[in-house]
Structure formats: structure tokens, C-alpha cells
Amino acid sequence: MPQLDPPAREDVFADRHIGPRPADIESMLRHVGHDSLDSLMQAAVPKGIRSGQELTLPAPASEPQALANLRALAERNNPGVSMIGLGYHPTITPGVIRRNVLEDPGWYTAYTPYQPEISQGRLEALLNFQTMIADLCGLTTANASLLDEGTAAAEAMTLVRRVARGKDLRPIVLDSRLLPQTLAVVRTRAEALAIDVLEVDLGAEDLPGDVAGAIIAYPAADGAVTDPAPVIEAVHAAGGLAVVVADPLALVLLRSPGSLGADVVVGSSQRFGVPMFYGGPHAGFMAVRDGLERHLPGRLVGVSVDKAGRPAYRLALQTREQHIRREKATSNICTAQVLLAVVAGMYAVHHGAEGLRRIATNVHHAAATLAEGLTRAGVEVTRETFFDTVVARVPGEAEAVVGRARAAGIHLRLVDPDHVAMSTSEVTTTSHLQAVWRAFGIETAVPHDVASALPDALLREDDILTHPVFTEHRSETQLLRYLRKLRDRDYALDRGMIPLGSCTMKLNATAEMEPISWPGFADLHPFVPAEDAAGMIELVETLESWLATVTGYAAVSVQPNAGSQGELAGLLAIRAWHRSNGDEARDICLIPSSAHGTNAASAIMAGMRVVIVKATEGGEVDLDDLRAQCTEHADDLAAIMVTYPSTHGVYEDGISELCDIVHAAGGQVYVDGANLNALLGHAEPGSFGGDVSHLNLHKTFCIPHGGGGPGVGPVAVAAHLEPFLPSHPMHPVAERREGIGAISAAPYGSAGILPIPYAYVAMMGAEGLTEATSVAVLSANYVAARLKGAFPILYTGESGLVAHECILDVRGLSKETGVSVDDVAKRLIDHGFHAPTMSFPVAGTLMVEPTESEDLAELDRFCDAMLAIRAEIDLVAAGEYPEGDDPLSQAPHAGRELLEWQHAYPVATGVFPAGETQDKYWPPVGRIDQAYGDRNLACSCPPVEAFA
Structure with missing residues (x-):
């Protein structure tokens, strides 16, 4: 009888996470002069800091095992129907956006758009977000998102201080009606920076004395909608700045803070199609009036032109970034919430102004109906004007009401022993309202002809979202194609290697992404309540313990x-x-x-x-x-x-x-x-x-x-x-x-x-994590070994090895030939690569981090591209090209250049430097004029005619 093969190796996730195969690793080791990964790491890592024992982690799980474990944790949570409010609301993520943005690696594996020529899709999506926020806030400029509402409010506080250039040390007033978590974050920041803050109920009290600014709630945490204009006027009279914290869905129906005089508006765009996610991630936002745009923290997408004079998007005012300003920086925010901002912006593109008004009206009508039912039954509602939040007074009964609602699958908010708060949302139904009434002991028919609880004087009258992008994608087919068009304009990790030093662009496995x-x-x-998040809390505490273990803390x-x-x-x-x-x-x-x-x-x-x-x-x-x-x-x-x-x-x-x-x-x-x-x-x-x-x-x-x-x-x-x-x-x-x-x-x-x-x-376990590090270090040293004859490796350790990244020095070549580090980075686009990190930490250099996830063929493709670029630099030095017309200074080459080729070198040299391939990535624009964009700042969607 034939012999049975030995059992196959157990499913090991690390084998798929780590790119190079065992034979590739052996070949790479020979190239760097070592016979094993252990030998390499012993030579690279100083003896005095090496761990003496293996990490103490559970045995690695297979993908099915890990997903089953996560499924069990998810099932221990009880999301119910949340009516807790406080800045977090159930929302419906349109399926076309969920599947084609939130769950699409073409969107989620992209890096920050520092190379704008290959980021035009997400830059346009962010410009949509900025336009949406600016429209709703009634201000001219909004940024590309901040981390959450709390940090956005804290950044607004420091903006108030920054505008005065540090000379205005008067206190800043915090509206005590702000969300409690927003107050908490602002307090933490204020204490650290020694900023004097005063907490005042700006719905009931006058602005105290001489102040540098005020941060005002609109609507308030208890749902109240009051006119912020008198407070704004008082702040301006004192020579200060007025910051308004607003709910963007409420602003669909309410007058914009900008029209009421606000200087700055901040908030969260979570309820624009972004799940609550147990608190995040969500895209916070900030919008400012004219004159304050250069004080905005974080990222700002603007419009410039490419070398052909056509409109092109890019990050604006990048000199404000922390790696330039360093100890003079006035904000440490160096990133955004791009993926979530894209979801929120596309939610507005999907619904348009008409759809958003319908959603906001339904949310408010549900809240007004809820309040009417309570009032008719004799339950006191504490506020006459509100958007989506109703607070009921039930002396001594609040905890019982919340408990009965929870038993019916609805989460209400216990304010104190005498008060219950309820917030309606996009998912609220009549049956939810009836369940809430029953929790109060009320059996009633749904009231009809319910009056609005919004103040007439604060109703919005101006048009919003008038740009065509918010009206052209009503059908799912149209939106699907728009999302695909933008995605295809970008370069993300699903296309190829992103060798960014210090940024570690590694595999984001589908099995890891699926549970979110x-x-x-x-x-x-x-x-x-904690018992309703038992699975999530266990997940967090387990992860925290694992992270402590692997770091030695x-x-x-x-x-x-x-x-x-x-x-x-x-x-x-x-x-x-x-x-x-x-x-x-x-x-x-x-x-x-x-x-x-x-x-x-x-x-x-x-x-x-x-x-x-x-x-x-x-x-x-x-x-x-x-x-x-x-x-x-x-x-x-x-x-x-x-x-x-x-x-x-x-x-x-x-x-x-x-x-x-x-x-x-x-x-x-x-x-x-x-x-x-x-x-x-x-x-x-x-x-x-x-x-x-x-x-x-x-x-x-x-x-x-x-x-x-x-x-x-x-x-x-x-x-x-x-x-x-x-x-x-x-x-x-x-x-x-x-x-x-x-x-x-x-x-x-x-x-x-x-x-x-x-x-x-x-899924990686101790052995997998250790091997991942070893292969990351091997990959960096392999790249350094292949390229050191063409580009000097700026720094190595005493062993002659680098760690997980290497710095290629272009400065000498630039001095000799005039070819800049930017030219090398842009030429890599023609080869189908995202550039490494440019000019950090040393100006005129490229920092390369290949990570453990890139296979040997991709590493070699990158090295071959860099060697080909070096050969082109030599041709520039030898005078083989007319001055200013060489493949490097003209890179990247957009597809439209084929229609009117005007270069001295052949078409194939320009657009197919690595040889013809049907899978070539075509940048949608040529090299972008960064200086033009900073001189001519445009931070909202340009008119369609601009692209004619």
C-alpha cells in the first residue's frame, strides 16, 4: 500500500504575514554576510540590551481560531439600541461606503498624502470633507480632520492663545454645558500649558469679565439649543475669539455658527455614517474664519497646479508641520483621521443636502415626539428647545427607568437619581419610542402633529452642499464608480511597496481587519454599562497586558x-x-x-x-x-x-x-x-x-x-x-x-x-513576532547591501549593519548633478513605487524601511528601480539630456503627456523605465507646484470649470 505523507504543518499565520520564503531568507542572508537570522540579530542588536528569554505570550492561533475568539468576545457585548447620546450616536453606514471605503484596502492601506501626485483620490475625498464641514459651519476653511471632538476643542483653546502670540494671558471660558469628555480633555491640556480656564454655564450666566476667548456648546450636552450670538458678541467686545462646539447633523437645520459670528467651530463627524466603535476612531473637525487658516492645527488639503498648469490637490502649508517647527510648534498633532473623514464626506456625497435634511428632520421629529409623549403623561421635560436630546425629570426613579429600558434592549443615560437623558438618532423608530415610554410606565399612542422644538430664530435658511459633487452621485451605481475612480488615482499598499522609513507600512491582513x-x-x-461591554473590555485589557509583556513595562x-x-x-x-x-x-x-x-x-x-x-x-x-x-x-x-x-x-x-x-x-x-x-x-x-x-x-x-x-x-x-x-x-x-x-x-x-x-x-505569537523583527532587519540590510555602491548608506552601527531602515544619501549626487531628492522620489512613481521618506531625519536623503511583509521579488524590484535611477543620474551628469529636460526633473509622467510628447528622451524611457507592463500605475497629474499652492490657498472643492 502507498505510504501516507506526514501531516501538513499546522496553519501558521506568520508564514503569510512574512513576505520572504525560507529560501529567499537564506539568499538574503548570504548577501548581507550572515548564515542565520540569529547570527544577524546578534550582530545588529547590542549585547547589553538583548532579551534573555522568549516573550511570554499564548501559543499562536490560526486565523479561524483567532476569529472565533474575537467572535466570542463580540457576542459578550450588548450594544442594544443606544440612546445615550453625549456625542456618540447610532448611524447607518451606507453599504456602498462601508464595503468600498471602510473595508477596501485601496483606501485603508494608503499612507499620508505627502506624495500628492499619487494621492489625488484621497485628497479629493478630503477636500469634499473640508467643503462639507465649512458649509455646515458657515466658515471659509476647514481642516482635513482632527482626532476627536475633545482634542479638537483642546486645539481650539491653544489656537486662541496662539493667535495672541502668547501675549494674551487672560482666562478662557469653557461652557459647562459642553460634553463631559470634551471638558475633561480640555482641562488636561489647559493644566499642562498653565492656561487659566473658567467653567461657566453660558446658557444661564453672562460672560465673566475680561477673557481671551470662550468655547461654547451648540447644542448643549443636555440637548438645549440656545442662541450663542450674545455670548459671541460679548467675547468679541472683550477682544477675544469665540469657539463653538457643534453637532454637524444639528447644523443641517440650525443656523451656522459662522453666521452667528463664531471665529472657530469644532466637533465630531461621527454621526455621518461612522460607527460608534466604542468611542473611536472618528473624525473630529475644525473650521475657521478668514484670517485664521494659517493657525489651523493638523492637515489642510489645498488646490495647486501641476507642471502643465492643471488643478491638482496637495497638503497645504506643510511648513507648519512639527518636523519643521520642532520646539517652536504650537500643536503636536501630526496626523488626521483620514479614513473616517473620507467615510463622513462620502456620507454627505451619498445623501446630499436633501438627504441630510431628511435625516436631521427625522431625528428631531423623533426627539420632539418622545418629549410630547412624556409631557402628555405628566413627565416633566427640562428643556423646551432641543435638537435630538430630551432630559426628563423623574424624582428618585431615574435608575429604575434606565434599568427597564435596558431590559427592553435600549440604553438610556442616567444623569443623576432624578434625571434621565435620551438622544434620538438616524436609527430611532416608533417602536423604540414606545419602548422608552413603557420604561417610564407610560402606555400611549404615538402623538401626531408634534410641534418642532427648534427655536424659529435659529432655523437655517441658507443653502448647503451646493457644489456638484454633492448632487451628482444619487444612485449607488454613480457613487460606486466615483469611489472606484478616486481609489484608482491613488497608490496604496495593495498596489505595491511603500518603503517609508519610520512609518512601517506592513501587511494589514484581512483576518485582522474583518472583525472591526x-x-x-x-x-x-x-x-x-461595563457589563454590556464585557467582551470589549476583556479584549482591551488582554491587549494592554500583551503590549506590556512585549515591551517590558x-x-x-x-x-x-x-x-x-x-x-x-x-x-x-x-x-x-x-x-x-x-x-x-x-x-x-x-x-x-x-x-x-x-x-x-x-x-x-x-x-x-x-x-x-x-x-x-x-x-x-x-x-x-x-x-x-x-x-x-x-x-x-x-x-x-x-x-x-x-x-x-x-x-x-x-x-x-x-x-x-x-x-x-x-x-x-x-x-x-x-x-x-x-x-x-x-x-x-x-x-x-x-x-x-x-x-x-x-x-x-x-x-x-x-x-x-x-x-x-x-x-x-x-x-x-x-x-x-x-x-x-x-x-x-x-x-x-x-x-x-x-x-x-x-x-x-x-x-x-x-x-x-x-x-x-x-496569530503571530512570540515566535512569529520575533521572526517578523528579524526579517524586517534582514530586509533593510539587504536593501542597504544592494544599494550602497550607488547611494552611500548614511549611518550604520558598529557592526556595519542598520536596524529596520536605512538612509540613502543623495546630497553628494545633488551637489554634483543638480538632481534633487525630490527628483528621485518622483521618478520612483514612474517605476510604480511610493517614494521612501524624504529629507527626514537628514535633508537631502531617503529613508527606506522595507518591513518584513515585502517578498524578495518586490525588494529586488525596488532596488532595481533605484539602480536604474542612479544610472539616469549619471547620464544627467554626463550631459546626455538637455538642461531641465531629463526623466528625473520631469517625473512623474502623467498619462496625458502621451498626447503631446515634448521631451528629448523617448516616450518609453519616460513612462516605462522598468520595461513595458500592462499593470503600470499612471499618476493622474504631473509634478505639483507646492509653492504656488501655499501662495494661492484654496481649501474647498474647486468649481468643475477649473478642470475643463
């Missing part, structure tokens, strides 16, 4: 919803710890000259002073200068922020000594976790001297970048800093309600995407 849309996770309100908080917010949380923890020890004067934060720009900005946001530490010629922290700085600041040193491996992509041998020097001077060591993908399974920041780190789950742990967001930036701390982790007044775990304050609006930040890293760690 499950109702048990997506439809969960962040303030449901005692505890982790996932509340920060971006890396910048994780930095802020970590520095606030250090600041609070020093203060608890009586060291009020310790406020100096040492930052190496090569550090990420957000480091310095975050230190300023945490109320610290920044002192720069020099780097050696080899790119490492200059330990002699560090000692001198620690001696000079022996009495006021708070911390050092250091990225490891370094921002230059090197494992610095002196990291342990650096930690010892700072600790001896009384400071704490903040290890920026941006490059953690080079450490997992081999070294632990919490074990080699770090006191705190933030982690980028959108880098190392596979949350996709989403075209520039969402992200998650958990903060990990040693045991002595654990009491100073972020708190939240509405945290489901009572012990975490008091502390240093809220960093994000929701207790667990962007909880809705935490199933992604949970699935990644569960």
Missing part, C-alpha cells in the same frame, strides 16, 4: 488615539511623578537633534522646556553633550526623549549608558516606540532603561494607516509611573476615573480598531 465591522464591536456606545493604557497623544500622555505621567515627589521645578526635556519633530512639540504641550542634545558624526546621541546638559540641569531635568533604534535607523550601543546618565541626574527616560518593529522579541525598552514609551499600533501592530489615520498610540510605563496613566471621568473601570486626566475623548480612545492588533499578536 461586526456589530458587537462597531455598534457599541463608549458609555454603556508594568502597565499600558490604550487611551491615546495617535502617537502624538501617546507622547503627551507619557510626558504628563513623568511630570506628575516628579510633582508627586515634590520636584515641581523639573521641567527640562532633553531631545536629541535627530528626534521626531512631534517629540519637541509634545514636550511643549506637556508644559516642559526643550533642550536639544547634539548628535555625533555617526548620528548617535553625543553622550558627552548629554553629560554636560545633565550637569547644567541637575536641578530641573525632567526627562529625555530618545528614539530607539535611533531615528537614523541604527541600534546605538550607548543606549544603556544614556539611561544611566539621565537617571543619575534625576530624570526619566522616554523611549519613543516609533521604531519598535526593530525590537520585538529581541529587546524590551522597559528592561534596558526606559521608564515610559508610546507605541504606534498603526506601525508595529498592523493597524492600517488609512491614508493618514486612524492611529493608536498607547502609552506603556514602568511600575512607578502606573498611577499616572491617563484617566477618564466616565471610564468603565471605576479606579481609572481619577488621575492625571483624559488624553482622548473616549476612555479607550480608538477602541474600535483594537481588534486588529489583538488579532495580530494572537
Whole structure:
């Protein structure tokens, strides 16, 4: 009888996550001069910081096992029908948008649009979002989104201070009727920056005295709709700025804050088709009046022209970014919530003004009907005017009412023992209203001819969303094709390699992504009772424990919803710890000259002073200068922020000594976790001297970048800093309600995407995570080895190796030939690649991070492209092309150039540099004029005629 084959190897997720096959790994190792991954890592990672044992994680799960586990967790949640409100509302994500944006890798695997020529699709989608927000707010300019409503309000507070250029130290008034989580985030920021804030009920009290500004609720947390104009006028009379926090769905029916005099409007676009996600991710927003656009934090999409003079989109005013301004930055926001902003913008494109009015009218009618039924039954409703939120007074009975509603599958909000709040939404039905009435002990027919509860004087009369983009896509066929058109204009990870240094663009596996849309996770309100979120809380706590394990720290908080917010949380923890020890004067934060720009900005946001530490010629922290700085600041040193491996992509041998020097001077060591993908399974920041780190789950742990967001930036701390982790007044775990304050609006930040890293760690296990790091380091060294003869590798460690990324130095070639680093980046587009990171951390260089997910064929394709570009540079140097007309300076080559080819080199050379292929990516525009766009700032949808 024939012999049976031995059993097949068990399904191992790591085999699909890691790109190079075993034979490829052997070939790559030979190329870099090592015989095994262990040999490579022992040579690369300094001996003094290497972990002595394997990570203690559960055995790796297969994809079916991991999904079954996540399904069980989702089923332990009880989303019910949420009528809790407080800025989070059930909404209907149109299926065409859910499937073709939120769940489409062409949208979610894209990177921030720093290379605008290959980002025209998402830039147009963001311009739609900005136009929608500007229209609803009645102001001229809106940004491309912020992290959530709470941080948007906090950024507005610092904008008020920034406009005065630091001279106006008068207090800023906070409307006590703002959402409680918004107040909490603003308080945290204000305390750190020593901004004096006064909390006043601006619906009942006059503006107090002389103030720099006010942040006003419209509508209020209790649902009240009151005219903010008198407060705005009083603020202006005092010479201050008026900020309005608004609900964009309410603004469909209510007069815009801009028409009432507001200078700034902020809020959340969550209810425009974005699931509640247990608190996030959601796209916050900010809009400003004329004259304030250059003070906007975060990202701003504008319109410029390409080399042919045609309109083209790009990020505007990029010189405001933190990597330029560093310690002079006035905001540490370096990202946006692009994927969610695209969903919200497309929701408006899908519905148009007419559809939004229908939805908003239905929401308000449901609230008015609910109130009418309660009033007729003798239940007191506390407000006469409201949009979607009704507060009922039931002395001593509130808890019982909420309990009866919960038993019927509806979540109401317990305000206090005497009051219950209920918010209607897009999903509210008559049966929901009847269930709520029954919870109050009312059996009644649905009232008819219910009067509006909106003040007549505040009803909106102007037109909104008049641009054709909001009227041309009424049918699903039209919208589907529009989404496909925009997606195809972009370059994302589903097309090919995005070798961005410091950004870790790795596989975002479908099995990791699938659970985020499950109702048990997506439809969960962040303030449901803890027992109704038992599965989600277990998921979060398990993930936090895994992250603590792999980093060597005692505890982790996932509340920060971006890396910048994780930095802020970590520095606030250090600041609070020093203060608890009586060291009020310790406020100096040492930052190496090569550090990420957000480091310095975050230190300023945490109320610290920044002192720069020099780097050696080899790119490492200059330990002699560090000692001198620690001696000079022996009495006021708070911390050092250091990225490891370094921002230059090197494992610095002196990291342990650096930690010892700072600790001896009384400071704490903040290890920026941006490059953690080079450490997992081999070294632990919490074990080699770090006191705190933030982690980028959108880098190392596979949350996709989403075209520039969402992200998650958990903060990990040693045991002595654990009491100073972020708190939240509405945290489901009572012990975490008091502390240093809220960093994000929701207790667990962007909880809705935490199933992604949970699935990644569960399926990779200790061995898989360790191998992923090893292969990432191997891939970077392989690229460096193949390219070092053509482009100098700027920094290497003592072993001659790089870490997970390498820096290619173009400066010498630029000086000799005039070919710039921009020319190389744009020419890579013609080869079908997203460019590496340009001019960071060193101007005139390219930082390449191939990650572990790219297979050998793709690595070779990239290296071949770079070598071909080097050959073209040599031809430029030899004078083979007319001055200013070479394939590099003219790149990228858009398809329309074929119609009127005007270059001295052949068509094939320009558009098919790697050989003809039917799969070529065609950039939709030529090289974009960035300076023109900054001089002629246009931040909303241009008229259709502009593209004629």
C-alpha cells in the first residue's frame, strides 16, 4: 500500500504575514554576510540590551481560531439600541461606503498624502470633507480632520492663545454645558500649558469679565439649543475669539455658527455614517474664519497646479508641520483621521443636502415626539428647545427607568437619581419610542402633529452642499464608480511597496481587519454599562497586558488615539511623578537633534522646556553633550526623549549608558516606540532603561494607516509611573476615573480598531513576532547591501549593519548633478513605487524601511528601480539630456503627456523605465507646484470649470 505523507504543518499565520520564503531568507542572508537570522540579530542588536528569554505570550492561533475568539468576545457585548447620546450616536453606514471605503484596502492601506501626485483620490475625498464641514459651519476653511471632538476643542483653546502670540494671558471660558469628555480633555491640556480656564454655564450666566476667548456648546450636552450670538458678541467686545462646539447633523437645520459670528467651530463627524466603535476612531473637525487658516492645527488639503498648469490637490502649508517647527510648534498633532473623514464626506456625497435634511428632520421629529409623549403623561421635560436630546425629570426613579429600558434592549443615560437623558438618532423608530415610554410606565399612542422644538430664530435658511459633487452621485451605481475612480488615482499598499522609513507600512491582513465591522464591536456606545461591554473590555485589557509583556513595562493604557497623544500622555505621567515627589521645578526635556519633530512639540504641550542634545558624526546621541546638559540641569531635568533604534535607523550601543546618565541626574527616560518593529522579541525598552514609551499600533501592530489615520498610540510605563496613566471621568473601570486626566475623548480612545492588533499578536505569537523583527532587519540590510555602491548608506552601527531602515544619501549626487531628492522620489512613481521618506531625519536623503511583509521579488524590484535611477543620474551628469529636460526633473509622467510628447528622451524611457507592463500605475497629474499652492490657498472643492 502507498505510504501516507506526514501531516501538513499546522496553519501558521506568520508564514503569510512574512513576505520572504525560507529560501529567499537564506539568499538574503548570504548577501548581507550572515548564515542565520540569529547570527544577524546578534550582530545588529547590542549585547547589553538583548532579551534573555522568549516573550511570554499564548501559543499562536490560526486565523479561524483567532476569529472565533474575537467572535466570542463580540457576542459578550450588548450594544442594544443606544440612546445615550453625549456625542456618540447610532448611524447607518451606507453599504456602498462601508464595503468600498471602510473595508477596501485601496483606501485603508494608503499612507499620508505627502506624495500628492499619487494621492489625488484621497485628497479629493478630503477636500469634499473640508467643503462639507465649512458649509455646515458657515466658515471659509476647514481642516482635513482632527482626532476627536475633545482634542479638537483642546486645539481650539491653544489656537486662541496662539493667535495672541502668547501675549494674551487672560482666562478662557469653557461652557459647562459642553460634553463631559470634551471638558475633561480640555482641562488636561489647559493644566499642562498653565492656561487659566473658567467653567461657566453660558446658557444661564453672562460672560465673566475680561477673557481671551470662550468655547461654547451648540447644542448643549443636555440637548438645549440656545442662541450663542450674545455670548459671541460679548467675547468679541472683550477682544477675544469665540469657539463653538457643534453637532454637524444639528447644523443641517440650525443656523451656522459662522453666521452667528463664531471665529472657530469644532466637533465630531461621527454621526455621518461612522460607527460608534466604542468611542473611536472618528473624525473630529475644525473650521475657521478668514484670517485664521494659517493657525489651523493638523492637515489642510489645498488646490495647486501641476507642471502643465492643471488643478491638482496637495497638503497645504506643510511648513507648519512639527518636523519643521520642532520646539517652536504650537500643536503636536501630526496626523488626521483620514479614513473616517473620507467615510463622513462620502456620507454627505451619498445623501446630499436633501438627504441630510431628511435625516436631521427625522431625528428631531423623533426627539420632539418622545418629549410630547412624556409631557402628555405628566413627565416633566427640562428643556423646551432641543435638537435630538430630551432630559426628563423623574424624582428618585431615574435608575429604575434606565434599568427597564435596558431590559427592553435600549440604553438610556442616567444623569443623576432624578434625571434621565435620551438622544434620538438616524436609527430611532416608533417602536423604540414606545419602548422608552413603557420604561417610564407610560402606555400611549404615538402623538401626531408634534410641534418642532427648534427655536424659529435659529432655523437655517441658507443653502448647503451646493457644489456638484454633492448632487451628482444619487444612485449607488454613480457613487460606486466615483469611489472606484478616486481609489484608482491613488497608490496604496495593495498596489505595491511603500518603503517609508519610520512609518512601517506592513501587511494589514484581512483576518485582522474583518472583525472591526461586526456589530458587537462597531455598534457599541463608549458609555454603556461595563457589563454590556464585557467582551470589549476583556479584549482591551488582554491587549494592554500583551503590549506590556512585549515591551517590558508594568502597565499600558490604550487611551491615546495617535502617537502624538501617546507622547503627551507619557510626558504628563513623568511630570506628575516628579510633582508627586515634590520636584515641581523639573521641567527640562532633553531631545536629541535627530528626534521626531512631534517629540519637541509634545514636550511643549506637556508644559516642559526643550533642550536639544547634539548628535555625533555617526548620528548617535553625543553622550558627552548629554553629560554636560545633565550637569547644567541637575536641578530641573525632567526627562529625555530618545528614539530607539535611533531615528537614523541604527541600534546605538550607548543606549544603556544614556539611561544611566539621565537617571543619575534625576530624570526619566522616554523611549519613543516609533521604531519598535526593530525590537520585538529581541529587546524590551522597559528592561534596558526606559521608564515610559508610546507605541504606534498603526506601525508595529498592523493597524492600517488609512491614508493618514486612524492611529493608536498607547502609552506603556514602568511600575512607578502606573498611577499616572491617563484617566477618564466616565471610564468603565471605576479606579481609572481619577488621575492625571483624559488624553482622548473616549476612555479607550480608538477602541474600535483594537481588534486588529489583538488579532495580530494572537496569530503571530512570540515566535512569529520575533521572526517578523528579524526579517524586517534582514530586509533593510539587504536593501542597504544592494544599494550602497550607488547611494552611500548614511549611518550604520558598529557592526556595519542598520536596524529596520536605512538612509540613502543623495546630497553628494545633488551637489554634483543638480538632481534633487525630490527628483528621485518622483521618478520612483514612474517605476510604480511610493517614494521612501524624504529629507527626514537628514535633508537631502531617503529613508527606506522595507518591513518584513515585502517578498524578495518586490525588494529586488525596488532596488532595481533605484539602480536604474542612479544610472539616469549619471547620464544627467554626463550631459546626455538637455538642461531641465531629463526623466528625473520631469517625473512623474502623467498619462496625458502621451498626447503631446515634448521631451528629448523617448516616450518609453519616460513612462516605462522598468520595461513595458500592462499593470503600470499612471499618476493622474504631473509634478505639483507646492509653492504656488501655499501662495494661492484654496481649501474647498474647486468649481468643475477649473478642470475643463
